[in-house]
Amino acid sequence: MNALLKSATIVDSKSDFHNSVVDILIEKGTISKISKRISNPNNYQEIKLDNLHVSQGWFDSSVSFGEPGFEERETISNGLKTASKSGFTAVAINANTNPVVDSYADISLIKSKSEGFLTKALPIGALTMKGNGEDLAELYDMHNAGAVGFYDYQCPITNPNLMKIALLYASNFDGLVFSFPQESKISGLGVMNENINSTRLGLKGNPALAEELQIARDLYILEYTGGKLHIPTISTAGSVELIKSAKAKGLDVTCSVAIHNLVLTDDMLEDFNTNYKVLPPLRTQKDTDALIAGLKDGTIDMVTTDHNPIDQEHKKVEFDHALYGTIGLESAFGALQTVFTTKKSVQLLTQGKTRFGLTNNHIAEGSKADLSLFNPEGSSEFLLEDIHSKSKNSAFLGQELKGKVYGTIANNTIELNS
Numbered sequence: 001m002n003a004l005l006k007s008a009t010i011v012d013s014k015s016d017f018h019n020s021v022v023d024i025l026i027e028k029g030t031i032s033k034i035s036k037r038i039s040n041p042n043n044y045q046e047i048k049l050d051n052l053h054v055s056q057g058w059f060d061s062s063v064s065f066g067e068p069g070f071e072e073r074e075t076i077s078n079g080l081k082t083a084s085k086s087g088f089t090a091v092a093i094n095a096n097t098n099p100v101v102d103s104y105a106d107i108s109l110i111k112s113k114s115e116g117f118l119t120k121a122l123p124i125g126a127l128t129m130k131g132n133g134e135d136l137a138e139l140y141d142m143h144n145a146g147a148v149g150f151y152d153y154q155c156p157i158t159n160p161n162l163m164k165i166a167l168l169y170a171s172n173f174d175g176l177v178f179s180f181p182q183e184s185k186i187s188g189l190g191v192m193n194e195n196i197n198s199t200r201l202g203l204k205g206n207p208a209l210a211e212e213l214q215i216a217r218d219l220y221i222l223e224y225t226g227g228k229l230h231i232p233t234i235s236t237a238g239s240v241e242l243i244k245s246a247k248a249k250g251l252d253v254t255c256s257v258a259i260h261n262l263v264l265t266d267d268m269l270e271d272f273n274t275n276y277k278v279l280p281p282l283r284t285q286k287d288t289d290a291l292i293a294g295l296k297d298g299t300i301d302m303v304t305t306d307h308n309p310i311d312q313e314h315k316k317v318e319f320d321h322a323l324y325g326t327i328g329l330e331s332a333f334g335a336l337q338t339v340f341t342t343k344k345s346v347q348l349l350t351q352g353k354t355r356f357g358l359t360n361n362h363i364a365e366g367s368k369a370d371l372s373l374f375n376p377e378g379s380s381e382f383l384l385e386d387i388h389s390k391s392k393n394s395a396f397l398g399q400e401l402k403g404k405v406y407g408t409i410a411n412n413t414i415e416l417n418s
Helices: 076-085 104-113 139-145 160-173 196-201 208-225 237-248 266-271 285-296 332-336 342-350
Strands: 003-010 021-027 030-035 045-047 053-056 058-063 088-093 120-123 176-178 228-231 253-258 302-304 371-381 400-410 413-416
Touching: 045 413, 053 342, 058 076, 058 253, 058 302, 058 332, 058 342, 076 088, 076 104, 076 400, 076 413, 088 371, 088 400, 104 120, 104 139, 139 160, 160 176, 160 208, 160 228, 196 266, 208 228, 208 237, 237 253, 237 285, 253 285, 302 342, 332 342, 332 400, 342 371
Parallel strands: 003 045, 003 053, 058 088, 088 120, 176 228, 228 253, 253 302
Antiparallel strands: 003 021, 021 030, 053 371, 371 400, 400 413
16 A cells, blocks of 8 residues: 655654654555655555644554444444544454353454454453353453453453452463443442432432442452453542552553543433433543543543444333443544543543553654544534444434544555545
């Protein structure tokens, strides 16, 4: 793949060309030249786009594609194309399929189905057999097959001894263990944040206490066992403080926050729109402010879309009976930009790579072209026609988002939005 990017502003604080408007010549998938002006004698494909900005490729640590078993929600092929059109050159794929991804063969299947796409797929294996929370899955075998971590997606590990054993065992091969932050006995049948809004709307509440108790438990276990722990999608002010204290102790813990938990609050549930039914639930403005502060001071390590396509059959029902989840790849950049600067938004979309074994390909001559292309300016309403996913369950439908993603260049391939 050969291409010439014209008049592109580079957004990469580790690049010598950061904030410079330059031409970028890509030959055979590698950046061969960066300069103010580059001629095109070989008639390569020229990419000229309004207010073009370029950063290193974005990464998402939590996406669900359904396949195998839930292809009506999303397939791996369309999911990866959606990711590339949304600016992501690598995504970690959750194990919440049918059957659950819990063996060497399952990981190998995901990898084989992901070959040849622009966006790199990093499979996550289930932590327990069939994701039922009872017995550890074949962690070492899945690690050897290419699993980047082990996670029973949105399923809390209720047995603390199982979490202890998982951390001890995975530490033998530097494995990354996930623990969903929810104490099930406390959360009960709650379907939204426990707050004045849940009382007023007559919906059962899931309190912040449920999340914070589970995180406190897991951090105590981690302090005892050692190992590597990742806590996905925290959502409360108390969780931020717990993780800040754990990091001060030197514990090897990272965490993420879902982008919708940074932008939306439980005030959105007035009309019982099930697109806002997510797990963890949308919290209060106080929590949102604390999460944003946690990203700014480095307590929270990364953002995620927590992209989870759900078919209409399981969303267009009463709020109590709807499945949890929102898609988020297509809206990620525009939503982040309503909260952060462009530089910070790009940083948040790239800084989780190393935890998942990826290298940061900074923009320089000789580097592999692993790039996200976008325009940070302008705003528009997020509409159904902006969705590439098979499922349309977006919490951001009708929201005003900032900026536009043009596409991606990676894996010797170009993917641009039409």
